Amino acid sequence: MLYGRLSEFKEKEIKALIERGGELANVSGTVSSILADVLSKGDVALREYTQRFDGAMIDAIEVSRDEIENAYNSTDQELIKHLEIAANNIRKFHEAQMPEKMWFMQLSPGIELGQKATALASVGAYVPGGRASYPSTALMTIIPAKVAGVRKVVMCTPPGPDGKVNPLTLAAAKVAGADHVYRVGGVQAIAAMAYGTDSVMKVDKIVGPGNVYVTSAKMQIRDRAEIDFPAGPSEVLIIADESAYPAMVAADMIAQAEHDPQAVSVLVTNSETLASKVKEEVLKQAQSTIRGEIVGSSLKNAAILIAESIEQCIDFSNSFAPEHLEIITNDDETVLQKIEHAGSIFMGNYAPVPVGDYASGTNHVLPTAGYARMYSGLNIMHFLKISSIQRINKEGLATIMDTVISLAEKEGLQAHADAIRIRFSS
Numbered sequence: 001m002l003y004g005r006l007s008e009f010k011e012k013e014i015k016a017l018i019e020r021g022g023e024l025a026n027v028s029g030t031v032s033s034i035l036a037d038v039l040s041k042g043d044v045a046l047r048e049y050t051q052r053f054d055g056a057m058i059d060a061i062e063v064s065r066d067e068i069e070n071a072y073n074s075t076d077q078e079l080i081k082h083l084e085i086a087a088n089n090i091r092k093f094h095e096a097q098m099p100e101k102m103w104f105m106q107l108s109p110g111i112e113l114g115q116k117a118t119a120l121a122s123v124g125a126y127v128p129g130g131r132a133s134y135p136s137t138a139l140m141t142i143i144p145a146k147v148a149g150v151r152k153v154v155m156c157t158p159p160g161p162d163g164k165v166n167p168l169t170l171a172a173a174k175v176a177g178a179d180h181v182y183r184v185g186g187v188q189a190i191a192a193m194a195y196g197t198d199s200v201m202k203v204d205k206i207v208g209p210g211n212v213y214v215t216s217a218k219m220q221i222r223d224r225a226e227i228d229f230p231a232g233p234s235e236v237l238i239i240a241d242e243s244a245y246p247a248m249v250a251a252d253m254i255a256q257a258e259h260d261p262q263a264v265s266v267l268v269t270n271s272e273t274l275a276s277k278v279k280e281e282v283l284k285q286a287q288s289t290i291r292g293e294i295v296g297s298s299l300k301n302a303a304i305l306i307a308e309s310i311e312q313c314i315d316f317s318n319s320f321a322p323e324h325l326e327i328i329t330n331d332d333e334t335v336l337q338k339i340e341h342a343g344s345i346f347m348g349n350y351a352p353v354p355v356g357d358y359a360s361g362t363n364h365v366l367p368t369a370g371y372a373r374m375y376s377g378l379n380i381m382h383f384l385k386i387s388s389i390q391r392i393n394k395e396g397l398a399t400i401m402d403t404v405i406s407l408a409e410k411e412g413l414q415a416h417a418d419a420i421r422i423r424f425s426s
């Protein structure tokens with residue numbers, strides 16, 4: 001773990017922290033050969049790679065309706081209640097994001113301009129299932145697609161060595177409204193949804209997070225299906241001052257660290273006292289965490305940085321562009337105003353990232369590795385397309401015809417100009 005004053009680190013160390021995610025490039029060769037295999041061998045390749053990576057011999061790739069119903073019915077009612085609570089909050093938040101389906105404005109007499117939002121026809125949701133299973137991700141990916149009106153939403157997730165999908169993930173898929181579920185994960189799942197196979201439906205867009213292999217695969221199939229954005233190993237950056245509780249800050253760092261050895265947790269603070277107490281707490285709490293091995297590895301990527309001021313903390317956070325940003329200071333609102341790049345923002349001592357991971361209703365599928373600089377986290381707009389509309393009558397066209405004809409002729413596109421003139425020729 002990097003620990004110390006920001007000003008005393010070598011430029012190289014800070015650059016490495018900010019320019020994280022280099023693993024993506026390292027796996028791209030492996031990933032492209034799996035993609036090519038699925039493209040040429042379809043379901044046969046899906047079964048081979050599922051045996052190799054998940055240790056499962058599978059026959060049926062699609063999970064049947066009966067298996068989904070059985071998983072749902074055998075899930076503890078209390079857990080179903082919690083899935084429903086989370087699902088309702090996610091649904092409400094994403095409904096609030098929905099833009100007006102269609103609107104018009106009058107540009108000038110005879111010219112009305114507008115737009116129409118249309119849902120994508122089909123979407124594939126990747127739900128991770130390697131080092132942990134993620135029923136919550138089934139809710140986060142499928143519910144917004146359904147709220148937007150996507151007709152076919154399919155889900156891929158890796159099976160366990162017994163060939164079965166985690167029952168709570170299946171129950172979540174049912175609660176969220178998935179149309180098809182496939183027991184296939186990793187690169188092979190992304191390939192299957194991008195290219196289509198005998199068993200797996202080809203989709204127009206693939207959304208959802210995953211490890212570096214999954215993320216690299218998503219980035220390589222963009223000529224066949226649209227994707228949301230790179231959503232790889234989890235990260236949290238916490239801006240805090242002396243008003244933060246060290247044990248809570250440490251717990252939030254370890255919470256994201258337990259996802260993946262490549263997860264990254266960073267505290268940047270203007271308080272030397274907080275920094276040293278958090279370091280002590282992180283080391284203490286890491287010893288008793290269940291996923292100690294993963295946490296131990298990812299804490300090697302962690303950092304506790306002491307800045308000269310909260311302003312410097314904000315500047316660092318904006319360069320880092322974290323997936324999750326926690327703000328725990330005496331004046332969170334002022335800090336919030338100055339944040340430029342962050343996937344999802346959590347304010348105050350009582351808004352830890354796990355509340356958004358599961359149940360507050362905001363989406364937990366978020367850009368990592370600095371991609372929050374240019375991508376938004378998963379939201380309703382990822383499932384919609386906007387068509388612009390113009391309603392123009394003859395009088396309206398007459399007011400703008402000279403401009404169109406002049407510009408068309410200057411571009412040498414005579415037929416464009418003629419398409420306007422012909423409407424006034426008789």
Ligand SMILES: NC(=O)c1ccc[n+]([C@@H]2O[C@H](COP(=O)([O-])OP(=O)(O)OC[C@H]3O[C@@H](n4cnc5c(N)ncnc54)[C@H](O)[C@@H]3O)[C@@H](O)[C@H]2O)c1
Binds near residue numbers: 129232
């Ligand atoms: N950014 C986000 O929004 C977000 C949200 C949730 C989870 N996550 C991240 O998702 C990831 C989940 O990772 P996971 O590993 O638990 O599950 P996963 O489903 O992403 O990956 C498991 C699959 O990876 C493939 N794989 C593993 N080793 C491989 C190898 N050597 N070569 C080729 N393929 C290989 C296998 O096919 C396996 O089924 C974590 O990094 C977590 O932090 C991110």
Ligand SMILES: N[C@H](CO)Cc1c[nH]c[nH+]1
Binds near residue numbers: 323366
């Ligand atoms: N923190 C993850 C996003 O990086 C989301 C998640 C799902 N389950 C638990 N956490």
Ligand SMILES: [Zn+2]
Binds near residue numbers: 234255354
């Ligand atoms: Zn999490």
